Amino acid sequence: MTGELPANLKANPRLSRWLRFDATGFIELSPGKVEIGQGILTALAQIAADELDVDLTRIRMIPVTTAASPNEGTTSGSLSIEQSGSAVRHASAQARSIYVAAAARRLGVATQTLTVEDGTIVGPGNLRTSYWELADDALLQRDAVAGAVPKMPSARRVAGTPAARLDIPDKVFGRPRFVHDLMLPGLLHGRVLKPAAPGAKLTALEEASVRARPGIVAVVRHGSFAGLVALTEAAAQAGVDALRKAATWSGEPMLPDETNLAQWLKGEPVETTIVADKRAPTPVPGLRTVRRQYSRPFIAHAAMAPSCAIAQWSGSDRVHIWSHCQGAYGLRADTALALGIPPENIVVEHVEGAGCYGHNGADDVAFDAVLLARATEVAGRPVRVQWSREDELAWAPMGAAMAIELEAELDAGGDILDWRSQVWSNGHVSRPGRMPIPTVLSASLLAKPFERLIAFNPPMTMGGGAERNSVPLYDFGSMRVTCHRLLTMPIRTSALRTLGAFANIFAIESFMDELAAERGENPLAFRLRYLKDERARGVLEAAAKRAGWNAWRKREGAGHGIAFGRYKNFGAYCAVVAEVEGDADIRVCRLVVAVDVGEVVNPDGVANQMEGGAIQATSWTLKEAVRFDRQRVTSDTWETYPILRFSEVPAVEVEILNRPEERSLGAGEAAHPPTAAAIGNAIFDALGVRVRDLPITRERIIAAMG
Amino acid sequence: MSSDTSIKLNVNGSERTVEADPASSLLGVLRNQLGLTGTRYGCGANQCGACHVLIEGQAVAACDTPLWAAAGKNIVTVEGLGTPERPHPLQRAFIAEQACQCGYCLSGVLISAAALLKRNPNPSEVEVRAALDRNLCRCGAHNRIVRAVQRAAKEAL
Numbered sequence: 001m002t003g004e005l006p007a008n009l010k011a012n013p014r015l016s017r018w019l020r021f022d023a024t025g026f027i028e029l030s031p032g033k034v035e036i037g038q039g040i041l042t043a044l045a046q047i048a049a050d051e052l053d054v055d056l057t058r059i060r061m062i063p064v065t066t067a068a069s070p071n072e073g074t075t076s077g078s079l080s081i082e083q084s085g086s087a088v089r090h091a092s093a094q095a096r097s098i099y100v101a102a103a104a105r106r107l108g109v110a111t112q113t114l115t116v117e118d119g120t121i122v123g124p125g126n127l128r129t130s131y132w133e134l135a136d137d138a139l140l141q142r143d144a145v146a147g148a149v150p151k152m153p154s155a156r157r158v159a160g161t162p163a164a165r166l167d168i169p170d171k172v173f174g175r176p177r178f179v180h181d182l183m184l185p186g187l188l189h190g191r192v193l194k195p196a197a198p199g200a201k202l203t204a205l206e207e208a209s210v211r212a213r214p215g216i217v218a219v220v221r222h223g224s225f226a227g228l229v230a231l232t233e234a235a236a237q238a239g240v241d242a243l244r245k246a247a248t249w250s251g252e253p254m255l256p257d258e259t260n261l262a263q264w265l266k267g268e269p270v271e272t273t274i275v276a277d278k279r280a281p282t283p284v285p286g287l288r289t290v291r292r293q294y295s296r297p298f299i300a301h302a303a304m305a306p307s308c309a310i311a312q313w314s315g316s317d318r319v320h321i322w323s324h325c326q327g328a329y330g331l332r333a334d335t336a337l338a339l340g341i342p343p344e345n346i347v348v349e350h351v352e353g354a355g356c357y358g359h360n361g362a363d364d365v366a367f368d369a370v371l372l373a374r375a376t377e378v379a380g381r382p383v384r385v386q387w388s389r390e391d392e393l394a395w396a397p398m399g400a401a402m403a404i405e406l407e408a409e410l411d412a413g414g415d416i417l418d419w420r421s422q423v424w425s426n427g428h429v430s431r432p433g434r435m436p437i438p439t440v441l442s443a444s445l446l447a448k449p450f451e452r453l454i455a456f457n458p459p460m461t462m463g464g465g466a467e468r469n470s471v472p473l474y475d476f477g478s479m480r481v482t483c484h485r486l487l488t489m490p491i492r493t494s495a496l497r498t499l500g501a502f503a504n505i506f507a508i509e510s511f512m513d514e515l516a517a518e519r520g521e522n523p524l525a526f527r528l529r530y531l532k533d534e535r536a537r538g539v540l541e542a543a544a545k546r547a548g549w550n551a552w553r554k555r556e557g558a559g560h561g562i563a564f565g566r567y568k569n570f571g572a573y574c575a576v577v578a579e580v581e582g583d584a585d586i587r588v589c590r591l592v593v594a595v596d597v598g599e600v601v602n603p604d605g606v607a608n609q610m611e612g613g614a615i616q617a618t619s620w621t622l623k624e625a626v627r628f629d630r631q632r633v634t635s636d637t638w639e640t641y642p643i644l645r646f647s648e649v650p651a652v653e654v655e656i657l658n659r660p661e662e663r664s665l666g667a668g669e670a671a672h673p674p675t676a677a678a679i680g681n682a683i684f685d686a687l688g689v690r691v692r693d694l695p696i697t698r699e700r701i702i703a704a705m706g
Numbered sequence: 707m708s709s710d711t712s713i714k715l716n717v718n719g720s721e722r723t724v725e726a727d728p729a730s731s732l733l734g735v736l737r738n739q740l741g742l743t744g745t746r747y748g749c750g751a752n753q754c755g756a757c758h759v760l761i762e763g764q765a766v767a768a769c770d771t772p773l774w775a776a777a778g779k780n781i782v783t784v785e786g787l788g789t790p791e792r793p794h795p796l797q798r799a800f801i802a803e804q805a806c807q808c809g810y811c812l813s814g815v816l817i818s819a820a821a822l823l824k825r826n827p828n829p830s831e832v833e834v835r836a837a838l839d840r841n842l843c844r845c846g847a848h849n850r851i852v853r854a855v856q857r858a859a860k861e862a863l
Contacts, residue, residue, distance in 0.1 A: 037808025037845050164804060171809030172797045174744020174784030178810065181743035233738055234730050304748055304756060304810040304844045355808030355845040389749040604804055608850070612807050615846030638753040638842065646838040649848040 005146050006086035008032065012070030013143035018091040019048075021099065023135040025119070027052060030062040031088055032072025033080040035167060036326065037355035038668050039605045040080045042165045044088050046601055049158040051092035051150055053116035054131070056158055061166065064328050064350040066343075074327035074431060076358065076495060077463065078571060078666025081601060085664060094148040095140060102134050153599055153660040160660070162604035167352075179324050179351035180308045180386065187310070188217055190372040190385040191240035192227035192365075193247060194395050195445065197632040198490065200251030202226060202445075210242045218375035219243070223447035227372050229383055253630035254490050262295045262403035262693070265424040270484035275423075275460065275467045280477040286409030286417045292514065294406070294507035296694040297625035298491055299399040300641055305354030306392040307361035311369035312382035318345045319373070323366040324353025330433025331363045331440075335370055338438040338450065357616070359494035361387055361396035363432045367440035393641050394633035395441065398626055399496025400426040400455070402466065404507040414519035416530070419479040421470055421507075426486045427455030428465030428499040441492075455493045457485055457500075463568030469501035469673060472508050473566055474530035491628070497613075498669045501567060502620065505673030506680065506694065509563035513681040514690065523681065524549055524562055533566075535596050538657055539575040540564050543594035546655045547577035557581055561681025563674040572597045572670035573657075576614065578650075578678035580686050584701045588618050588650040588679055593671055595654065598662035606667045610654045613671030619644035621676040623695055713777050717742065718786030724773075732776045733757045733768035736783060744784040744813045748842070755841030758814035759783050765814075765821040765840075784813035787820060796820055799858035800851070807845030815841045819855045828859055 004010070012018070012032070020028040029048045035041045045059040052058075062069070072084055096116065103121040104111040106129055114123050119131040153160075170177040195202070202224040210228065211219045215235030219228045228243060230236035256264040310322040319341075325331045328348040336343040353362060365387050373383035387395070402425040409418035430439045430453050437443075443450040457465030464470070467483040516526035524544050531537050544550065544562065552560050564575040573596040579589050591614045600606055623642050627635035635641040676694065684690050689704035710725045717740060724739050731750075736742045736759070745768055748756030752767035759768045760782035788794035796819050799805075806812055815838060822829055822837040829837065834855045835848075843851065 037810075039807070162804075164801065165806065168801055168804060168806045168809065169790060171806055171812050172800045172816070173788070173790060173793075174742075174813045174816075176743045178746070180747065181737075183741065183743070234727070234734050302844060304754065304808070304842065305746065306748075352808075354810035357844075386747070389751065389753075608804065608807060608847070611849060612846030615848060616844070619846075637751065638749055643842060643844065644848075646835040646841070646843075646848050646852065647832075649835070649846075652849055 005144055006083070006090050008070065008072045008083050008087040009090050009144050015091055015095055015140040015142060015144055016137060017068065017070045018088065019095045019140060020137060021131050021135040023132050025132045026058050026060050027054060027131070028060050028062050029088065030069050031084045032064055032070040033075045033084040034064050034326065034350045035352050036075060038609060039165050039602065040075070041167060042163055043081060043601045043605055044084060045166060046158045046163050047085050047089050048092045050156045051089055052096050054119045056163055058119060066328050066332050066346070066348045071329045074330060076326055078567065078668040078670070081664045081666050085601065089150045090148055091144060093150040094144050097148060098139055099131050099134055102139060103129050106134065159601045161602070163602055177352055178305065179310065179322055179353055180305060182310060182322055182351055184310065184382040186381040188229050188231065188378060188381050188383045189233040189236040190227055190229045190369060190383045191236045192368045192372070192385060193240055193243050194391050195224055196249035197251055199254050200224070200249040202247060203250045204248040206246040210239055210246055213239055213242060218377035220372050220375050222371065223445055223449060225371060225442045225445040227368060229372050229375060229378055255628050255630050255632070256490055258628050261297060261401045262293060265401060265403045265486065269487045270424065271487060272482060272484050275464070275481040275483050276471040276479055278479050283478065284411070284417050287412050288410055289407055290410060290515065291405065291407045292511055292692060293403060294503065294510060294692045295403045296401060296503040296506065298401045299496055299620055299624050300393055300626050300635070301357050301360040301396050301496060302393060302641060302643060303354045303356065303360055306387040306389055307365035307396065308353065308384065308386040309362070309366035309369040310382050310384045311366065311373040313373050313380055317341050319370055321346065321348045321366050321370060322351050323348055323362055324351060324356065325362040325366060326356060326359070327431065327433055330431060331366055334363065334432035334438040334440050334443070335367060338367065338440060338443040358399070358496040359397050359431050361392055364396070364441040367442050371442060390636040394636040397430060397492050397494035400428055400466065400493040402500060402503040404503060406507055406511045408511070408515060414515065416476050416515065417478070419472060419476045422482045422484065423466050423470050423500065423504065424484045424486070425466035425500060426489055426493040427457050428493065428495055429458055430455040430492070430494040452489065454487060454489045464500065466500040468499045468568060469504040469565060471569060473533060473536060473569055475532050476530065498672045501565065501669070501673045502617070502676060503694070505563065505565040506676040509565070509674060509677030510680050510690070510692065513561065513684065527564060535573050536564060536566060539573045539594040539596050542655050542657055543575040543577045543592050546594065546653060547592035549577060557583060557686060559682045559684065559686025561678045561685055563677035563681060565673040567670045567673070572665040572667055574670040574674050576671065576674040576678040578675065578682040580679065580682040583687065584698045586622070586683055586696070586701065587648070588622070590651045591618070591675060591678070592653045593655065594657065595667065595670055596657040596659060597665045597667050597670070599660045599664045600656060600658045601664055603656055606656055607654045609667040610671045611652045613669065614652050614675045615644065615649055617672040617675035618650060618679065621679050621694060621696060625695055713773055715777060715781060716779065717781045718783060726773055728774035729772050731769055732759070732771040732773055735773055736768060742783050742785055746810055746813055755814040755818060756811055758817040758841065760817055760821060763821060763824055765818040784816055787816060794820065795858040795862045796823070796855065799854040799861065803850050803854035803857060805847055805850035805854035807847045811841060811843045815843070815851055822855070823859055823862065828863060831856065
C-alpha cells in the first residue's frame, strides 16, 4: 500500500473536484494546472485514462476556475507532471475503485471479479455494466483517502505513449481557443495607457476631449492609472492614442546604465545569503586562483500574443475574470487585496493564451480589465482589454539581469581544489497571490498606490531563484556559494523560465570549459571526472555519443561544445552538445539534447519541450537583451527586441533516457541552461575566444577577438 | 476622421459586406465584424506574421492592410484553408507532426506555408525556412513546423 496522499490531493481531497463521470460516456477531469502551450492537458489526460481504464478520447479536460477547480497553485517550475500528475493518478485510481465497488453492488459480485475495459465493467459470465450506467455525482462526493494503489508503470498503456495533443486540432483549424478570441454578449473593448516611464506620475489628463470621441463609453483614471472603454476595438485603440496625447507625466530617470549591468548589480544594496558552504576536512592550499565573471541581461518573455483579459462586474462587489494567468487563485488573491473585496466575490476562469514562459503580463492585464470594467458607465458589461505589443515588451515583468563571479583554486595539475561563486541579481519572483501586498502592475499606480514589491527568491527547497543551480553538481572538495539579492528594483523582475538557472549554468559550464582548456583536457572527460551521479553521467555520455563527440574533426570556422545541468539540482537531467559555424557571425547548426526526466508520460511531449527549450535558449544566448535608456525600456517592438527566426534555428536532436522506475520530472526548463553554455563553449572551440556576457553577439565576439 | 462605408469583401469564397471605415485594418474587421478569430493579433506592425492572410494568393499581414486595399480581392483566412472534415494538406501534416506548442503563431504560419506551396510545390528545407522568416514563433516549434510543411508538400505531390 502507498502511504501518504500526493500533496495536491491532500490539499484538495474532495474527489468530485477532480473528476466527474457523465452518463453519456465521458469523464471530466479538472486539474488545477493550466495549458500554457506545454501540452500538460494531454499528459494529465493520459495519466487519468490509464488509471480509469478508458480510451483517451473519453477524457474531457476542464479549464481551471476558482469557482470549482482544485487549487494547485501556479502552473510553473516544471512541476505539473510531478504535482498534478501524481494527484490526478491517485484521484483517478480512487474513482475507479469507487465505481468498480458500485458495479459490484449492482451486479452482486465481488469487486475482484470485475475488470474495466474502456469504461465498461465486465464480470463473470455475461455480467456487465459501465461507468456511464453507474454515473452519479454523489459517488465522488467524498474525500480521497491514503492507500489507493495506482497501476504499476509496466501496466500503463496510455501514459508513456506519444499521444497526440488534445488542443492541436483547434489551433490548426483556427478555431477560437484563446482568451483573445472570446466573444461574450455585450462585449466592450478597453485599452490602458501605460506610464511614460517606470515611476512616472500622471500629473494631468485632459479627459474631456477623449470622452467626447465617437464610441467611447468611459474614460477611467485612478491616480496614475488611466484607460478607457469603447464600443469597438477600433474606437478603443484610437481612443488610447488620443489619451496618450492628453496625458502629462512627471518623473526622474531611474533606470541603470545598460552598458555595464554587472557593475550596476554589484553596486546596489543587497541582501546576502550563503547558499552552500562545504569545507574539505583537510584543506589543501591551491597553487593558483582563476577568477572569471559572467553575466546575462534582462530578458523579456516576448510572448507572441499581447496579454489580454476580460472582466465583468455584477453589482459593485462581484467580478468574473477570464484570464490566461498561470495561477487563477493567485490572481484572485491579488485582485481581492488591491480592491479590498473578499476573494470569494471573485471568480477567475482560465482561458488559454499564447505560450507562457513565466510571470508575464497576464495577471497585470486582468487587473487592468477589472479596473476598467468597474466604471459605472460600463454597467456590468464584460470588458476585454488587450495590451499593445509595445506594452507587452516593455511592461511585462522581465527575467532578472545577473552577474556571476566564479573562482577556482587549482593544484599544480590544474585540478579544482576549491570552488567559490557569488551571484548578484534581482529576485526572480514577484508573482501575485504570494505576499500581503498585490503585485499586479496597476496596483502600484492607483491614487493610493500599493508599494511595489521588490522581487524575492523562492526558498532553496523549491529550487531557489537567483541562486537556482548556482551550486555545481560536481564533486569538489570544498566550495562556497553566495547570493546577493538586490534591494532595489528599477526594472520590474519576476519569474522567467529557469529563473537563475540559465545564467548560473552558463557560468558554471563555461568556467568548467575554461578550466578544462587550461589543462588541455577534453571537456567531457574533465566533467566526468568530477561527476559521481550516474544519471548525470548518463545524459552527458548519451549526448556525446549521439553527437559523435569523440569523432569530431577540428576544422576551420567550426566548433563544438558540451554542457550539463540538472534543473534545480533535483529535477530533470540534461546535457547538450552544440555545433557552430562561422566567424564573428556565428551560426548554431546543430544541438543534440539528452534528457532524463525519469518515467516519461508522453515522449513526444518531452521531445517537444526539449526542442522548444533548446531553440528558445539559442535565441536568448545569441540575440536577446532588454534595451533601455535612463528613462524607459526602448526594446518594445520585434525590431528592437529581435528573437531567433526560422532561418536561424539549428537542427535539434533529442535523446530521451526513459527510466520507468524513476518518478516523473518536469521537462519544460531542463534544456535552456546547458544549451547556452554549450553554444558558448562551441564558439570558443571554433574561434578561440570566450564571451562571458550574454547575449553572445557579433559585436561581443569581435571585441573578444581584440 | 473618415466615416463608415459599405465595403464588399470576398472572404473564404463568400461575399461579405461590412460597414466600416475604409482605413481601418482588415484584421479588426475579420475578427470583430466577421467573427473570423483564427487570424491573430500579434504586433499590429507587420513584424510577427501572426495575422497573415492570403490576398490573391499572397501572404500579407492583415493588421496593416487597410480595408480599402482588400476590397474586391480574394481573401483566405486559416478558417478558409480547410476544416476538420476537409483539412488542407498542411493542416493534416501539422497534426501528424504535432507541429505546435502554444499555437498562437500557427494561423499565420499556415497561411505563409500555403502561399509558399502554391508557388513552389516542392520546396527545400532552406526555402521553407526562408518563406517562414516573417513569421515569429516564440515556443521553438520551428523545426516541427518545417517538417510539417515538407510533409504536406510531399503528400500533395
